[in-house]
Amino acid sequence: MxxxxxxxxxxxxxxxxxxxxxxxxxxxxxxxxxxxxxxxxxxxxxxxxxxxxxxxxxxxxxxxxxxxxxxxxxxxxxxxxxxxxxxxxxxxxxxxxxxxxxxxxxxxxxxxxxxxxxxxxxxxxxxxxxxxxxxxxxxxxxxxxxxxxxxxxxxxxxxxxxxxxxxxxxxxxxxxxxxxxxxxxxxxxxxxxxxxxxxxxxxxxxxxQSQNLVKGIVRIAWGMFKKIVVADRLSVVVTAIFDSYTDYHGVMIIVAAVAYTLQLYMEFSGCMDIVIGSGNLFGVDLPENFRQPFFSGNASEFWRRWHITLGAWLKAYVFYPVSVSGLVKKWNHFARKHFGKYLTKMGIFAMTLFPVWICNGLWHGAQWNYILYGMYYFVILLAGEAVSPVREKVLDRFHLDCKALYWRVPQILKTWVIIFTGEMFFRANGAAAGFHMFRSIFHGFEFYRLWDGTLLGLGLNAADLMAAGFGILVVAVADILKERKLLNWDKLQEMKFPVRWMLYYALIFVVIVLGAYGTGYQQVDLIYAGF
Incomplete structure (x- = not known):
């Protein structure tokens, strides 16, 4: 290891x-x-x-x-x-x-x-x-x-x-x-x-410096909380369903998709916390890689908040060079004469977006489901751009506020469906397995599987599920506070000394007590280390 x-x-x-x-x-x-x-x-x-x-x-x-x-x-x-x-x-x-x-x-x-x-x-x-x-x-x-x-x-x-x-x-x-x-x-x-x-x-x-040591250690502890309290436990459920996907259908496939998405987020963002915290010890501020991605209102916003540095790299070194290439310029010149502004714009968008997402898929690894994952987001983003004029007209026609909760919440829930579906294909054991799992969602839904003991048969006992649930709740609350700009390192430093250090020690204590390690637990390898 x-x-x-x-x-x-x-x-x-x-x-x-x-x-x-x-x-x-x-x-x-x-x-x-x-x-x-x-x-x-x-x-x-x-x-x-x-x-x-x-x-x-x-x-x-x-x-x-x-x-x-x-x-x-x-x-x-x-x-x-x-x-x-x-x-x-x-x-x-x-x-x-x-x-x-x-x-x-x-x-x-x-x-x-x-x-x-x-x-x-x-x-x-x-x-x-x-x-x-x-x-x-x-x-x-x-x-x-x-x-x-x-x-x-x-x-x-x-x-x-x-x-x-x-x-x-x-x-x-x-x-x-x-x-x-x-x-x-x-x-x-x-x-x-x-x-x-x-x-x-x-x-x-x-x-x-002492302040950098404290900052780094707290950030590392926060990353370990995500990794060993939540992600490593969810890994058991995810592995059980994805490895035997033909035995499950309906709501259990949705459980697998949601559990894997949360596992990946908790582990990868947790690992980034450990990495960034390690850099803090030496006085180095490494780039942030996540910014509350589950508050995204669409797939495009999601990718501006998830794996930020990969997206920034693809934008700078793939999207930009393609957008100023001779091929795009020729299309722009030709299409404006023959197809009009809308189709010209859509053509440019497709030409610049396609290489970004094929590169994104291939970057993750040599499997068809990764390539499918890249093409999935290419189609989703292209479709979003295609309907954007209609969306803008609807908002304008009915005087809707796109920042209001009545609009924002449904958009976030829609984005969750897109994210969970995409991550299901990403994690599936091949493209064929991904399509099998997707189709199996729509028959034999069986909601009662959520409380009839099926979940307890996937390798976690009730205490493990409660610990994972507690961890997810804590991270969700922290992300809500961050999204509302009520929580960051500077805000923590403004707290009274006893309160601040009580939170630090509580975090470390929870990691020690609730962490999935020791007898009965198998250490889970880092997912993104394999990419």
Whole structure:
């Protein structure tokens, strides 16, 4: 398992030891401490494949310096020519920069694609051959995938693209690049940071301060509350139903879909709390990855609140380049003459949205249900955009306030249905299983399964269900307060000292007492560590 964020080895040995060594080191040595801690963390999972992370750091460092050299050379050469010829010289060197960028991207995505999707391709080729009656079989390969490759690959591509676009200057110190990619709290599950987000704060290596320690420890405890009080218990129910989905139908499939959505939220957001809290210990504020997603009024808003850094990356490095591409410009020019404003807009929306969601699906893994998941949201968002003019007319015609509860609540409930359905397909054991589960919702609904003891037959006793329910209620209340801007770290600091520390100790006490660990509990691996 390695030094997973929720393990005793990480929380009570590795993390405190790194903080201690960091604290007693000089500023320059602190940088070395964090880099070495990152490589040790990586090694605990992937052993010698830590060399891959080092190589990626070297690759983007070299690509950045090369592109910077070409920029400077292009500017210098342009000055040697008359003003009419300068534009051509700059374009020539910009094309060279683009080749460097594309080479770096192709190398990184090529390795990622081979490691994650090679066997997926082989399996589907074998299935096609079998269906066609051909005597053809490719042997699946035994591949070792470096931990967190999907996360730091995106960070690496983002760094090179930002240098190419001139958003940042190429870094001249390889160690700073290595620390940016190899900061140990982020390696396994993100959040996916841009260079501007974290590079300077990491390199500054601020001294350990008591307020940062308290902030970090409380955030870590909150993450552990979500993970081991709620998510690990819901995992039992989710596994029981999804692994034997043919034995269930109706309301029990809905239970599975809702339970998995809550499990995923509690675990992934809880893990982000642990990661962000770990960064706080060193005075580093990592990007937030969740912002009360279950208060979203539509699917688009949901994805602005859920896995925020992945959405931001896809918007910056997929959506934006496609939106200014020649293909979109040609469509815009052609469609305005032949189809009108509405269809032109819908065409552009579809052309820019499709690559975002196919990338989102593929990023999660080499399974058809992940691709289906991406296409599901593509269709939902496209449909939402298509009917938006009608929605605006209805709101205007009947003088409805879209911020009022009578409108907002039904929109949130509608979004929940979209979310739960999407996560059911996401978790299903393949696309076929997902469609089977979806169809089975609509026959033999049997509401009484909720109270006839069926739930207790899924592996949790009444005390476990009550503990999970209590945890969900606490997180829901906290999210309501956050949504209404009544709860954040600054608000906590404004509370009286005894009240504030009573809440801190209560949180830690609840984690110790109600946490699903010890005899009778099996430690549950982190879901997003596998992506």
């Amino acid at each position: 390695g030094l997973a964020y929720h393990t005793e080895l990480y929380l009570f040995v590795f993390l405190p030891l790194v903080v201690l060594v960091y604290h007693f080191s000089s500023q320059k040595m602190r940088r070395a401490v964090l880099i070495l801690a990152g490589y040790l963390f990586f090694w605990s999972f992937s052993r010698w494949m830590v060399l891959y992370l080092i190589a990626v750091s070297g690759l983007i460092y070299g690509a950045g310096r090369w592109m910077e050299h070409l920029k400077e050379t292009g500017r210098a050469r342009a000055k040697e020519f008359p003003s009419k010829e300068r534009s051509a010289i700059k374009k020539q060197y910009k094309a060279k920069e683009k080749r460097v960028l594309m080479a770096g991207i192709i190398i990184l995505l090529g390795i990622l694609a081979y490691l994650k999707y090679c066997n997926f391709f082989i399996q589907n080729m074998n299935r096609i051959a079998m269906a066609a009656g051909k005597d053809f079989y490719l042997e699946p390969q035994k591949l070792l995938i470096p931990i967190g490759i999907s996360f730091y690959t995106l960070e690496a591509i983002g760094y090179m693209a930002d240098v190419y676009w001139g958003r940042i200057k190429a870094e001249h110190n390889w160690a700073k690049v290595a620390l940016f990619l190899g900061f140990f709290p982020q390696i396994m599950e993100g959040p996916i940071s841009s260079w501007k987000d974290t590079a300077d704060a990491l390199w500054e290596c601020r001294p350990v």
